[in-house]
Amino acid sequence: MKLAVTPSLSWLEDPGVFKVNRLEAHSDHRYYSDMAKAEAGAPMDMRYSLNGSWKFSYAPNPASRVEPFFAESYNCSAWDSIQVPGHIQLQGFGRPQYVNTMYPWDGLSDVRPPHIPQEHNPVGSYVKEFRLPANLEDGPLYISFQGVESAFYVWLNGEFVGYAEDSFTPSEFDLTPYVRTGKNKLAVEVYQRSTGGWLEDQDFWRFSGIFRDVYLYTVPKQHIRDLAVLAELDDTYTQGSLSVQMQLLDTPQENVRARIELKDKAGQVRLSTEGGFSGRELTLSGDIADVLTWSAENPYLYSLCISLLDAQGKLIEAIVQKAGFRRFELKNKLMCINGKRIVFKGVNRHEFNCRTGRTITREDMLWDIRTLKRSNINAVRTSHYPNQTLWYELCDEYGIYVIDEMNLETHGSWQKMGAVEPSWNIPGNDPNWHDIVLDRAESMLERDKNHPSILIWSCGNESYAGQVILDVANWFRSRDNSRLVHYEGVFYDRNYNATSDMESRMYAKPADIEEYLNSNPDKPYLSCEYMHAMGNSVGGMHKYTELENKYPMYQGGFIWDYIDQSIITKDRYGREYFAYGGDFQDRPTDYSFCGNGIVYADRQWTPKMQEVKFLYQNYKLEPGKTGIRLINESLFAGTGHLALEYRLYREGELLGAWTTDVNAAPQSEVLVPVELPQADGNPGEYSIQASLLLKDAELWAEAGYEIAFGESVFVVQEEAEAEQPAGQLKVVEGDVQIGVLGEGFTVLFSKQAGSLVSLNIHGREMIAAPPAPLFWRAATDNDKGTNLGYNAGCWYAASLSRKCVEVSLAQEEGAVTVSFDYRFSIHSGLSVQTAYTVYGDGKVRVHTRYNGAAGLPDLPILALSFKMPADYDQTEWYAMGPEENYIDRAYGARLGVFSRSVQELPSRYLVPQESGNRTGVRRVKITDKSGVGLQISAPATAPVECNLSPYTAFELEHASHAFELPVVHYTVVTVAGRQMGVGGDDSWGAPVYKEYTIPAEQSLEYEFFISSVGTEEK
Structure with a gap:
């Protein structure tokens, strides 16, 4: 029956009008004319997609829209085309807009709810012509819009069909009174602003248009319009009860029955019952003994097969609905799933x-x-x-x-x-x-x-x-x-x-x-x-x-x-x-x-x-020299589907890997004994890494995928201090430069520049810009949220300029030390001393001492940074990794050897900022593609942090997008004694936890070694 309704733009700002002729909401079950298709999950044979190309006209506001476009006589053939589903603003019409909490018209229109800005309300007029497919001709015809933002009007063949708001749930209409044989003209007018828009102030891009699927559908002569499946558990969580409530679209004119069969994954029928409808309603129920439960750990689903039968027992409609038996409740003030306290590890x-x-x-x-x-x-x-x-x-x-x-x-x-x-x-x-x-x-x-x-x-x-x-x-x-x-x-x-x-x-x-x-x-x-x-x-x-x-x-x-x-x-x-x-x-x-x-x-x-x-692991692994402690925090899953692999490394080199089965019931812990090769007499740093791997492929991962990880690191019989490297050194102290010359290398220090200025190895210059103290990192989003630039900007200034007040030279047998003493304008009591000790084999020890001063804000970083030519763009690390990590975000990192190009080390955050750091750096090689370059190293007992990047902290600081960064000319090497954490409680003022900061008044010192790699053979 056609409902005579005259559409009105006043609906857009009337909270009392949000649906006109829209069908009532119902369950999203699929239905078929054949049970085999239903069980196979085949495409529905009573649906016809209208996705694809539609004719389209855009108007920036209602006053400029094409008003009579829905009329049959209006010719839209010259209009633009647009893809459905899709957003108007991502297809060349209007522009996307991102806002967080404020309404998108803030400052442009002085309106309060329920009124909407008339001059800033884009309108999209859509037209789709279709011919009804044969499989939809015999029954009633409906249309489903799965998502339209934020309000829309619908016409078919020039007649008004309906109106709806709510961008994110389906809006469906009955087209039966308006459809005809042959060509049909469907017209949809979409408004970006409406009373619904006042309720949709989410932190997201503001789009509009038909952005989810649109389809026509019909139904059998009798149709289960709404289905409510309740699959529950008793107090023992082992016995299931099933209730299936069905509501027909129309009251049947004859005896209509429904039969339900609950099948397990093996196809075995666990429950079967049937009954007749009383009017439009029918509820069928039953119990299932020893039911398999549904949880995130074991998502067991049964197939509920529903047959709608006519008076002669002939199938009218087939439905297969997946059913999971689970019980979620508040129990003793705890949220429990199937009787167990749940922990949401969510996003x-x-x-x-x-x-x-x-x-x-x-x-x-x-x-x-x-x-x-x-x-x-x-x-x-x-x-x-x-x-x-x-x-x-x-x-x-x-x-x-x-x-x-x-x-x-x-x-x-x-x-x-x-x-x-x-x-x-x-x-x-x-x-x-x-x-x-x-x-x-x-x-x-x-x-x-x-x-x-x-x-x-x-x-x-x-x-x-x-x-x-x-x-x-x-x-x-x-x-x-x-x-x-x-x-x-x-x-x-x-x-x-x-x-x-x-x-x-x-x-x-x-x-x-x-x-x-x-x-x-x-x-x-x-x-x-x-x-x-x-x-x-x-x-x-x-x-x-x-x-x-x-x-x-x-x-x-x-x-x-x-x-x-x-x-x-x-x-x-x-x-x-x-x-x-x-x-x-x-x-x-x-x-x-x-x-x-x-x-x-x-x-x-x-x-x-x-x-x-790492932090969301259900399984915790704590490896030791004689056993691995495994804590299974799962609620329902054991470890039978997992293999325990453990590996022994020395200085990052794999010595052996072993795999064993493990049996740890849910909510239990076990100690798995292991036998590792004896490390006696072979000093060095060892790590034991343990992993739980999938034995068989799952829907979501291949066999062998690691789902849990743990590590322990220990040192066996520290090596005695190495003998001083052999090699003759010659010192040339000029008026400006101090040169230290050895076999195959030259190291130059500049009294004028106040730093090491040259490290030339076999004719290759490794230093493109001299090392300098660095106290500033490119501000992260969280740093900006705490006003780091305002509160600690003095460290930015101190990083750009310093005064070298003293250069000293000291010589001893087989070693030459050149020291630089720096002062800074931000505080008279602040000083940094960096001493470079050159040994006979060309290795350089770099020792930095920071002498703090009271009254200054915490340091973002204490580091030494220099540039190498960009040809040195390959790296190999023995450090915590493989991904970037920081002192407050290193639980998921593991000690190992990994390689990356310098270009791959900075992370692709939306705004360029500090990234790519690694903690626990024992050594890192920076080489060209032939393997020639430098190695930065530090003892395992006092590792450093390193950041290798094509860009300086200041280049990153001043770029708002990646394309604003300069063309790459250098590899920037930053070696830090300590960098503050990155934080994360929020991005608008939450500070980094105190234990992960660097108080300015303390004294700190650290050292590392620079040596050449790959030059002997070159």
């Missing part, structure tokens, strides 16, 4: 692709789910909106716990520049916003309710607190008592504390969390966002994971966030680069604040993942 995840924005593919999702599993991440929060259905299916199948978050964030209505100011907060207690907000909750739950991976419903994100959100939480509970409800915003108004079943906070410091946990709280604790992973970050993460075993009511957290939201575009020379806010001339903007991923925007791991993977 927040935006749907994102660096070329297509929030239009992501199956391949993107498969890469993501495998990355989560390979990185020991067991949970994801769908920040901050419901995802595509496929994502939940993958989480069911692979085993990921999900917080499913409804599409609600009104951040800019109550927080301005970090200050809480809720004078016009929505939805708050305003009843005008009640229905539109509740509709978003209903749309999410009704679609997603059958996914066992979803443990928690979330009432949205950062929308303050109030009665409207409390009503949403209570609706969740009344509709689904098998899950808990989450909402963080009650932290700001405890009058609405009942909104959330758990204490959820963002970016609370470990000390704050402990204070809460020590206060005899009523609710378990969860960090819905922590470890703000912006740029070079995730330092100090161990302080959070260490709480897991200390406090039972600490139940983990979700890192912010998974992937950099960066868009690939081109610079003025046509070269692609990763762009962020402001790069599209978008204003207002929050610039690079979109770069917070532990994964780069092009889906490559950042070095931060090394730390995350």
